[in-house]
Amino acid sequence: MQLLEISDLVVDHDPGTRERLPVRRGDVVARLTAAGDRSGARIAAGLACDDAGHLDPLAVDRRLVAVHTELQRLSEELRLGDRIAELLGPLLAVIRAAGSADGPLRVVDVGCGLGYLVRWLAASGVLGPDVDLVGVDFNAALVREAERLARAEGLPCRFVRGDAFALDEPATVYVSTGVLHHFRGSDLDAFFAAQATRGTAAFCHFDIAATGLAPIGAWVFHRARMRDPLGRHDGVMSARRAHDDDTLLTAAAHADGLVPLMYEPRGRSNPFCTTLRPVIGVRPELLSPLRAALGPGPSGRLVGRADAEAAVRREASAGGGAG
Ligand SMILES: C[S@@+](CC[C@H](N)C(=O)[O-])C[C@H]1O[C@@H](n2cnc3c(N)ncnc32)[C@H](O)[C@@H]1O
Incomplete structure (x- = not known):
């Protein structure tokens, strides 16, 4: 069975102009039906559409904002802000110390x-006042709501509608939460390849850990805490679509010039506790300082492929530098 999320199917953009394109409800229902997903097809069949059978874009946007608002509970429950800050803090410290950033330090979500993540980081101030916090999304309705929420709290962060990899100003560190499983196969490779840009020192992408327990945990959480059937459907699907560590490390190797690592890979983590964990990429010269900054416990949970790590060590000893 092909695993599909309804929220991926109900919005479409022109790949060149990024203009919103009309979506036929019948096409969404047909795709879910062909995938053997009868409950998904039922949910999609209930979405509002016009006489020509096109989904009402305003109703779709309202629904997606509502689902993401519920989804924020998951980020709060899993202390996602704290967990990312625990890694981003040391990472930015070593980038600052190495003078690796061209221009101001910029974290792009x-x-x-x-x-949620950008607003949490802005509200906590945990990364320091010299860090420009930017959230980017293709979806205009989500970006408008993110801006509204940040403005309501007077938070020092900003949001941009568009492609996060096509910003005028380079990211020092790319981050994301719950995004990786939306990309499959060569699209996942391309996601990482896009990060090998001028100025990028690192990436840190959190997504659902592909454990046997993940779909069960997601089902229980979404039953207990989410009301919207679309959100419940997609939440459980996300867990079923989660990439395993090997897939992520292989794809992350497409980010040229950045060493790929898993934090809390399977085998070094408790599947009852590890719900989300990041794949990380760093410039080779930052790896050794990052391990030192994390300290012995967290550093031991940061694991790369033996060959990639050995190459970094060889290069460092040949150059006499840190690695
Ligand atoms: C499931 S949402 C994740 C939302 C959010 N990170 C969270 O944790 O609630 C995935 C989002 O990624 C966006 N997206 C994927 N690739 C992107 C890119 N290159 N630039 C901007 N947005 C992107 C999609 O528009 C979609 O809204």
């Missing part, structure tokens, strides 16, 4: 949705 790829596919920020309602911007």
Whole structure:
């Protein structure tokens, strides 16, 4: 059975202009039906559409904002802000110390949705005042709501509608939460390849850990805490679509010039506790300082492929530098 999320099917953009394109409800229902997903097809069949059978874009946007608002509970429950800050803090410290950033330090949240992560980082101030916090999403309705929420709290962060990898100003660090499983196969490779840009020192992408327990945990959480059937459907699907560590490390190797690593890979983590964990990429010269900054416990949970790590060590000893 092909695993599909309804929220991926109900919005379409022109790949060149990024203009919103009309979506036929019948096409969405047909795709879910062909995938053997009868409950998904039923939910899609209930979405509002016009006489020509096109989904009402305003109703779709309202629904997606509502679902993402519920989804924020998951980020709060999993203490996502704290967990990312625990890694981003040391990472930015070593980037600052190495003078690796061209211009101001900029953290870009790829596919920020309602911007929970960026708003959390801005509200806590934990990364320091010299860090420009930017959330980027293709979806205009989500970006508008993220801006509204940030403005209501007077938070020092900003949101941009568009492609996170096509910003005028380079990201020092790309981050994301719950985005990776939306990309499959060569699209996942391309997601990482796009990060090998001028100025990028690192990436840190959190997504659902592909454990046997993940779909069960997601089902229980979404039953207990989410009301919207679309959100419940997609939440459980997300867990079923989660990439395993090997897939992520292989794809992350497409980010040229950045060493791919998993934090809390399977085998080094408790599947009852590890719900989300990041794949990380760093410039080779930052790896050794990052391990030192994290300290022995967290550093031991940061694991790369033996060959990639050995190459970094060889290069460092040949150059006499840190690695
Ligand atoms: C499931 S949402 C994740 C929302 C959010 N990160 C959260 O945790 O609630 C995935 C989002 O990624 C966005 N997206 C994917 N690739 C992107 C890119 N290159 N630039 C901007 N947005 C992107 C999509 O528009 C979609 O809204």
